[in-house]
Amino acid sequence: MKLFLKRILWILGIVYNSSMAARLPGEFSGEFIIENRGYLKSGQYGNSGRHDLSFSLQPEFTVAWDQDRKVIAFEPFGRISSLDNERSHVDIRELSFVGSWDLFEVRVGISKVFWGVAESQHLVDVINQTDLVESPDGEDKLGQPMINIAYVNDFGNFEIFLLPYFRERTFSGTDGRFRGELVVDTDKTVYLSSDKQSHIDGAFRWSHYMGEMDWAISYFEGTDRVPELKAKTDGTGLEPIYGQAKQVSLEMQYIVGDWLLKAEFLSKDTELYGAYWASVTGFEYTFANCYKGMDLGILYEYLYDDRESFARSGLDKASFGGVRLALNDEKGFVFLIGSIFDHQSGHLCNTFLESSRRINENWKWALEGIFFEHPKSASFLEQVKRDSYLQASLSFFW
Amino acid sequence: MKLFQSKIIFALLVISFSCTEALCQEIVPEKERGLWVARQIDQEDAGFVNQVSKATMTLRNKQGQESTRSMTIKSFEVEGDGDKSLTIFSSPRDVKGTAFLSFTHALEPDDQWLFLPALKRVKRISSNNKSGPFMGSEFAYEDISSQEVEKYTYQYIRAEEVLEAKGHVIERVPVDPKSGYTKQIVWVDGETWRIGKIEFYDRKRSKLKTLTFSEYKQYSNKKWRASRMEMENHQTGKSTELIWTDIKFGLDLTERDFDQNALKRAR
Numbered sequence: 001m002k003l004f005l006k007r008i009l010w011i012l013g014i015v016y017n018s019s020m021a022a023r024l025p026g027e028f029s030g031e032f033i034i035e036n037r038g039y040l041k042s043g044q045y046g047n048s049g050r051h052d053l054s055f056s057l058q059p060e061f062t063v064a065w066d067q068d069r070k071v072i073a074f075e076p077f078g079r080i081s082s083l084d085n086e087r088s089h090v091d092i093r094e095l096s097f098v099g100s101w102d103l104f105e106v107r108v109g110i111s112k113v114f115w116g117v118a119e120s121q122h123l124v125d126v127i128n129q130t131d132l133v134e135s136p137d138g139e140d141k142l143g144q145p146m147i148n149i150a151y152v153n154d155f156g157n158f159e160i161f162l163l164p165y166f167r168e169r170t171f172s173g174t175d176g177r178f179r180g181e182l183v184v185d186t187d188k189t190v191y192l193s194s195d196k197q198s199h200i201d202g203a204f205r206w207s208h209y210m211g212e213m214d215w216a217i218s219y220f221e222g223t224d225r226v227p228e229l230k231a232k233t234d235g236t237g238l239e240p241i242y243g244q245a246k247q248v249s250l251e252m253q254y255i256v257g258d259w260l261l262k263a264e265f266l267s268k269d270t271e272l273y274g275a276y277w278a279s280v281t282g283f284e285y286t287f288a289n290c291y292k293g294m295d296l297g298i299l300y301e302y303l304y305d306d307r308e309s310f311a312r313s314g315l316d317k318a319s320f321g322g323v324r325l326a327l328n329d330e331k332g333f334v335f336l337i338g339s340i341f342d343h344q345s346g347h348l349c350n351t352f353l354e355s356s357r358r359i360n361e362n363w364k365w366a367l368e369g370i371f372f373e374h375p376k377s378a379s380f381l382e383q384v385k386r387d388s389y390l391q392a393s394l395s396f397f398w
Numbered sequence: 399m400k401l402f403q404s405k406i407i408f409a410l411l412v413i414s415f416s417c418t419e420a421l422c423q424e425i426v427p428e429k430e431r432g433l434w435v436a437r438q439i440d441q442e443d444a445g446f447v448n449q450v451s452k453a454t455m456t457l458r459n460k461q462g463q464e465s466t467r468s469m470t471i472k473s474f475e476v477e478g479d480g481d482k483s484l485t486i487f488s489s490p491r492d493v494k495g496t497a498f499l500s501f502t503h504a505l506e507p508d509d510q511w512l513f514l515p516a517l518k519r520v521k522r523i524s525s526n527n528k529s530g531p532f533m534g535s536e537f538a539y540e541d542i543s544s545q546e547v548e549k550y551t552y553q554y555i556r557a558e559e560v561l562e563a564k565g566h567v568i569e570r571v572p573v574d575p576k577s578g579y580t581k582q583i584v585w586v587d588g589e590t591w592r593i594g595k596i597e598f599y600d601r602k603r604s605k606l607k608t609l610t611f612s613e614y615k616q617y618s619n620k621k622w623r624a625s626r627m628e629m630e631n632h633q634t635g636k637s638t639e640l641i642w643t644d645i646k647f648g649l650d651l652t653e654r655d656f657d658q659n660a661l662k663r664a665r
Contacts, residue, residue: 027665029494062665067655071663098663102652105659114519139517150659157658207658212507214522255507255524288527289578295530330457330465330534332493361466364492397491 026063026072029398032056037083037391040371044386045181047174052083058093069100075143079134084176086186087133093143105150110143113161115205115218117253117262118280120301120320120338124249124264126220127203129167136178136370136384137352142167156208163201166191166223169240180383184229185237191223192243192271199223199244212255221246228272243271260284262301278305282320289328297324299338317343333357347374349381364395432552432568435586440547442591446621448474451645457535460635465490467533473544474656480504481544482656486664487533497664499656500525504548505573513661520658529578536607536629536638538578541598549573555583560594561614563587579606592622600633607631619647 033056042048056079064071075094081087096109113127127144134140147162171184193199201222208215227240247268254261261283269275282301290296299322303315322338335355342349350373356366369390375381426434455467466489473483480502487496495515502508508525528540550570558567565587572579580603585594593611600606611624627640654660 029491031492064663064665067649067651068660068663068665069655071665073665100654100659100663102654105663112518114517116519117521152654152657152659209509209522253522255522258524258526260522260524286524286527288524289530293531293534295527328531328534330459332490332534358490358492361490395492397494 026061028059028061030057030059032058032396033393034395035391035393037389039177039386040388040390041386043177044383045179047172047177047179049083049175052081052087054079054081054083054087056080060094070098072097084133084173086171086173086176089133089170091131091142093141095143103152105152107146107148107150110145111148112141112143113146113148115216115249115251116264117214117251118264118282118301119284119299119322120282120340121280121303123266123278123280124218124247124251126218126225126247126249127161127163129169129225131170132178133170133172133176136387142170156206159203159205159207161201161203161205163203163222164198166197166199166201166242168197168242169225169227171240177387177389178384180229180238180380182231182236182238184240185232186240188232188237188239189227190239190241192241193223213252214254215250215252218249218251219247220249224270224272241272245270258286258288260286273307276305276307278303280304293328295324295326295328297326298322299324303340315340315342315349318349319343331358342374342376345374345376349373349375362397364397366393366395367391368393428554431554432570433547435554435566435568436547436550436552436570438588439586439591439593440545443621444475446475446619447648448472448651449645449647450649450651452643454641454643455533455535455537456639456641458637458639465534467535472651472655474651474653476501476653480508480546482653483544484656484660484664493533495665497661499658499661500543501656502544502546504546508543511658511661513664518662520661526576528574528576536631536636537640540572540577540579541609541629550582557588558585560585560587561592563589565589565594590616590622592624605632615645617645617647621647 035054035056037052039050042050058075058077061074062071073094073096076090077093078090079088092110094111096107096111098105098107115125115127116122122138128141129144130138131140131142132138144163144167145165148159150157150159168186168189171186172179174183191197199222203218203220205216205218222244223242224245227242229238230241232239245268247266249264249266251264263279263281265279267277280301280303282299285298287296301320303318303320305316307316319341320338321341322336325335327333337353339351340349350370352370354368356364358364371388372381372385375385450470450472453469453471457465467487468489470486470488471483473481475481483500485498487493497513499511500508510523510525512521512523514521529538532539532542550572553569555567555569558565565585568584569581570584571581578600579598580601581599583597586592587594592614595611596609597605598607608630610628613625614622615625616622623642623645625642628637630637
């Protein structure tokens with residue numbers, strides 16, 4: 001507990017120091033979150049704590065000039081968790097310069113890049129490593145050092161990425177949830193490439209749109225963001241092994257009236273577990289302004305992975321269905337509920353919900369939950385079946 | 399008969415006084431007079447090249463509770479097509495950094511992209527939802543998007559004084575069946591073609607909202623802009639006030655400042 005208090009003081013120190021930045025030209029903003037997560041059951045591997053009170057802080061400092069064509073941004077991030085030491089962590093989400101010169105745009109530094117169109121899974125998104133301790137949904141990412149050059153002409157946006165430093169995935173510690181029987185020991189990371197963490201990864205991307213159709217074709221070559229987890233010889237934990245991988249991906253979205261038709265295809269060749277292909281295809285239909293300005297959206301996506309025993313998530317043929325309600329009121333109330341159905345077992349395997357509402361100009365509350373049911377045996381979901389949680393958070397934005 | 403003739407003469411007199419353009423409207427056939435007025439408004443606005451301004455919306459509910467939204471809006475005139483615009487939100491603070499890119503087209507659907515800063519994600523969105531509220535305000539998306547002449551059919555109603563000048567009242571009917579309105583009544587002054595007021599009628603043909611423009615200022619490029627717009631919803635008692643500040647024209651902007659890369663850079 002003492003350590004916990006120390007960390008709070010340390011975070012407040014960051015707030016104080018970053019408030020000094022307000023005197024510099026540019027803009028200083030950010031978000032402070034108090035998050036209270038309650039697990040419905042105690043974990044199955046001795047990780048019996050059911051309550052995780054955590055605080056996170058993400059200040060943002062930006063300077064923009066030349067009609068916003070040049071921007072410097074700095075966005076550190078930190079979280080302290082009462083449950084899991086590994087979840088208490090810091091990262092630099094952004095520390096970059098981006099400049100646009102007519103048809104060219106250059107981004108240098110630590111940054112974040114999103115690829116994809118689907119909602120249930122971000123299949124083709126590969127530039128940034130997942131900050132898995134943040135949330136099991138994998139949407140949170142670690143800052144990635146990069147040089148990114150974009151060239152725009154009438155045939156679309158052509159981008160190259162040089163990624164000179166590899167970020168390791170974060171994993172829960174002994175007291176944390178979302179882990180298997182053995183804890184991942186991130187001090188024992190193994191790289192198959194002799195360049196290890198300084199292997200230079202690269203990517204190329206072409207994105208364009210025509211009428212109601214948007215698409216992107218991308219190629220990535222470098223250290224696989226997904227490690228293989230192998231038991232250490234002494235049996236005390238797991239060591240993450242990072243191999244090399246190449247992948248080609250295609251993503252498309254087509255709008256027909258109130259329908260968004262989406263598809264992501266991935267063909268990936270990995271050093272550790274061979275070649276495979278996977279896809280997410282689906283739609284989002286919105287009953288726009290259906291009652292007093294509110295939007296009701298229906299989402300469906302089909303998840304496919306051609307690896308017969310896609311053991312990690314247990315989802316090689318699955319369907320995602322969801323409903324999104326946005327009141328579009330002055331408080332910006334939104335509610336999203338979704339479930340993943342496994343076609344092989346014929347069961348729902350997890351359900352999640354997200355909801356948020358603004359309190360006033362600076363405050364907002366949010367509710368989030370993930371519930372696991374009927375996981376396929378020997379899959380990653382089987383290991384986390386007792387990790388269903390409900391979380392309430394209060395955010396302060398400035 | 400005589401009375402009838404004098405009525406016509408009187409009407410013609412009113413019309414000719416209400417119109418300072420060389421192309422005077424008494425020579426415009428009555429059927430096309432509404433469209434003619436719309437074209438005058440459009441021509442008066444043409445040649446603004448680009449505009450950057452800050453906008454603050456104050457939303458008021460029936461009980462008088464207020465909330466605000468502030469944003470920077472950049473717009474770019476495109477020859478032979480609708481305007482391009484980039485809207486960057488700065489408050490409420492939870493949506494700070496969210497940005498909206500829109501390419502307006504006369505008759506085809508607009509192209510729209512949304513930038514979500516938390517995920518750094520650009521999402522193409524359907525422009526079908528034009529009747530929905532913009533940021534929870536009384537303005538619908540279609541009220542704030544670029545007004546192209548082809549988006550409506552027009553009918554002339556009458557000559558009337560608008561903004562202390564001789565003006566016109568026209569009715570316009572949205573061409574797009576997805577519009578939330580059956581018609582709009584527009585009051586416009588006939589000298590500088592400034593809009594004074596717009597009344598909106600919902601799908602049930604009842605009066606829904608009134609938008610009043612005021613505090614017009616003329617800028618160095620001769621363009622008139624209202625600094626204040628007040629949208630009143632007659633059915634809910636809610637209202638939204640939109641205040642424009644720091645209006646600048648003719649900045650060094652190109653189409654590259656209105657693409658998806660610019661959307662991602664927006665802060």
